[in-house]
Amino acid sequence: RAKDAGGGEHCRFEPMLHASAEERRKLEASLRKALGLDEFVLHYQPVVDSRTENVVSFEALVRWNSSDHGFVSPGKFIPLAEDTRLIVPIGKWVLREACMEARNWPENIKVNVNVSPEQLLEPDFHQDVVDCLAMSGLRPERLEIEVTESIFLRDASIARNALEQAMALGCSIALDDFGTGYSSLGYLRKLSFSTIKVDRTFVQGAAQGSNESLAIINAVVAMAKSMNMSTTAEGVEDSEEAEMVRDLGCDKIQGYYFGRPMSREDALDLFKNDPSLAHKRLRA
Numbered sequence: 001r002a003k004d005a006g007g008g009e010h011c012r013f014e015p016m017l018h019a020s021a022e023e024r025r026k027l028e029a030s031l032r033k034a035l036g037l038d039e040f041v042l043h044y045q046p047v048v049d050s051r052t053e054n055v056v057s058f059e060a061l062v063r064w065n066s067s068d069h070g071f072v073s074p075g076k077f078i079p080l081a082e083d084t085r086l087i088v089p090i091g092k093w094v095l096r097e098a099c100m101e102a103r104n105w106p107e108n109i110k111v112n113v114n115v116s117p118e119q120l121l122e123p124d125f126h127q128d129v130v131d132c133l134a135m136s137g138l139r140p141e142r143l144e145i146e147v148t149e150s151i152f153l154r155d156a157s158i159a160r161n162a163l164e165q166a167m168a169l170g171c172s173i174a175l176d177d178f179g180t181g182y183s184s185l186g187y188l189r190k191l192s193f194s195t196i197k198v199d200r201t202f203v204q205g206a207a208q209g210s211n212e213s214l215a216i217i218n219a220v221v222a223m224a225k226s227m228n229m230s231t232t233a234e235g236v237e238d239s240e241e242a243e244m245v246r247d248l249g250c251d252k253i254q255g256y257y258f259g260r261p262m263s264r265e266d267a268l269d270l271f272k273n274d275p276s277l278a279h280k281r282l283r284a
């Protein structure tokens, strides 16, 4: 009987599995053409100093408006781009685009760029960074590269070398989504990260009263301080969460409360309205 039931399940689910493989194949075909069709744009989300609430940086976040599929979220296409290595040319485009845009901003504002492990493993990566900085004229100190703990999973020494080369240029490195991946505190010793980004799950958890989440944020902040790293709280959505993470000692805050990812035009407009970029204006 169990076998029969299993067989039945199998039959019922097969069309769905098929559909999702088919969907994936279609998405991949579209993704291959996307750069050539100019279907990507970058949006920019402000990161503020937790005390002054002034903008200190913008994180560049890629958006894909596919002529075949409409808007596809990065949560869906970035993993596919990583699997197919399409993230290498896409990431190259993102890096150049972000550096070129950041030169239009005030000198004290940084740009944060997400970089996938596959990009770091490319021998060209260092030259790409050098070229983007030269092309844009951006001071290297204004470029912060965001990586996740997944860079430590395979070929860790190659990835580490690539990041150390970027640091030698003057760029800084942020450890993104901290606590969600294959976290090992040992990783923190392997590279001098400038910033640890505390994942939104902990901010949300702590705001909802989870003592575990609260303890994790506290521990990360204490550890970061002792290692001379700063902390950014991710995904802060309201004033209570903002107050909480500031009280917990997070140095910087990013999230919908201070600003959603916005078009390059909207980001530029912020500087026009208020050169100090205080959050009150951001949310007005």
Ligand code: C2E
Residues within 6 Å of the ligand: 045, 060, 061, 062, 073, 074, 075, 078, 087, 091, 094, 114, 115, 116, 146, 176, 177, 200, 234, 235, 236, 237, 254, 255, 256, 257, 261
């Ligand atoms: P991430 O680097 O951790 O970026 C933060 C994500 O959280 C963004 O999602 C942002 O829109 C979202 N977010 C920011 N504030 C809030 C908030 O207050 N509440 C909530 N619920 N969400 C918030 P997005 O833009 O969908 O990007 C998802 C992920 O895709 C990024 O996570 C990053 O890992 C990846 N990604 C995006 N752009 C790039 C890129 O150019 N290259 C690479 N390699 N990965 C990218």
Ligand code: MG
Residues within 6 Å of the ligand: 059, 114, 146, 176
């Ligand atoms: Mg990021």
Ligand code: MG
Residues within 6 Å of the ligand: 176, 177, 197, 234
């Ligand atoms: Mg993140």
Ligand code: MG
Residues within 6 Å of the ligand: 177
């Ligand atoms: Mg994330």
